[in-house]
Amino acid sequence: MAENGGRAVSGAGKSGLKLFTERKIDDGAGAYYRLHVPAIGMNEDGRIIAVVQDYTGGLMGQPEVKEWFGMAARCDFNMYAGAPTHGCITKVKHILQLVPGTSGPFKRMKYPPTVIWSIDDNMHFVDPLNQSYAYHGTRLPDGTLLEPGDNVEIEGPDGKMHVLWTDGAKYGAQLFDIAENLRKVEVADTMLKGVAGLTCTTDRLSDHYRGVGVENVYTYPNSVIFEDYQRWKNDRILRKDPKRLRVLWQGGSSHLGDWFSIKPMLPDLCRQYPELLWQLWGAEFPSAWKGIPDHQFEFLPWVQYQSYKTVLSMMDYDFSVAPLLPNVFNEGKSAIKFYESAAVPDPKPCLAANVPPYSDEMIDGETGLLYSSPAEFTEKFCLLAENPALRKELGENAQQWLKENRDYTVTTPGLVDWMLETRDKTTAGDKSALEDMLNEYLGDD
Secondary structure, eight states, X not given: OOXXXXXXXXXXXXXXXXXXXEEETTOOHHHIIIIIHHHXXXXXXXXEEEEEEEEOSSOOOHHHHHHHHHHHHXXXXXXXXXXXXXXXXXXXXXXXXXXXXXXXXXXXXXXXXXXXEEEOSOGGGOOTTSTTHHHHOOBOTTSOBOOTTOEEEEEOTTSOEEEEEETTOEETTEEOOHHHHHHHHHHHHHHHHXXXXXXXXXXXXXXXXXXXXXXXXXXXXXXXXXXXXXXXXXXXXXXXXXXXXXXXXXXXXXXXXXXXTTGGGHHHHHHHOTTEEEEEEESOOTTTSTTSOGGGEEEEOOOOHHXXXXXXXXXOOSEEEEOOOOSHHHHTSOOHHHHHHHHSSSOOOEEEESSTTHHHHOOBTTTBEEESSHHHHHHHHHHHHTOHHHHHHHHHHHHXXXXXXXXXXXXXXXXXXXXXXXXXXXXXXXXXXXXXXXXXXXXXX
């Protein structure tokens, strides 16, 4: 039985339709929100029982492989998340081949598992300022598809064009290979078009994948289990210095360009509020943070994801910021920074860019603050900095919105309905369509 955030997610021993998913020991936010939260919700709903297999993420020996495939093939559903790779396609093909027409423990299985995939990013429009462009970048900023041999340039703050990526060049240990990146996207598209159903985090992302040919897509938003945050309510760290104004940003390496969008405002805000302390957690962007004096800066490296919600719930900050550039890739993100600031025991407001996904979900002046320009960022930053009562009101309103719209007990029943409908369609139609597609793509792999 696996646990994540204090909640058991194994449905072993229960009757009814079964769903298989997996839990790698060092799973991050993507697997938590796209696999484990819905698994917990399904077990509480009761119509589909989730069975979760732990594994280390390393090479498995023959007994472990046999156990893994055996469990996956016995279940009515298989659910996976992330960018599909060649290895993922091979794994699903072998699962399907274990079931129909075989002997032994799989003889009772009339149909192969209904494969559900979940994805939370737009793989086709990764922005060049995102470090993952090295292995997923296939387009220029204007959307033009790259060709082998191309260089990728962007206009810098100085108005000049700068080469960011050169085909065939190494960036650290990663080779930027346009042909290989195009192949990876083709692999992913092949997989997503062949599975029985795809879940996405937002309607915008769902519409994108429908547009590239994925037929059965369901929007299952990233959903919150409040217990994973609220159980730390009595353990919050006491304020070290009540006179400091603490502003939190947390995020990964895809946000470098977003920080440059607010970099010009940082020195003036630091001078205006000498008590200001920026708490910057996650990826490190020294070039974007140069305007912050050392005594007003606290960098916090990432923790293991198993500890993430615990640390966030115990952190001492007044409000969070979520800068975001307006581009197609960012429009496919979810408003997770808004959610998590509101989910903690003492909910905090978020100051976010007035672009999707935040503009689709936040209500400006009611559940948070949105900004559309550098001047408005400064204006609303000051408004939050100087009004504790407003911070409290916005934070509480945001948490109430979250409970009504993103609590996993609210969102998961609709997902279960869709999965059951998908299973009915799969078993009523061509049972071998996905396997035929995989065979055509993989050959004898």
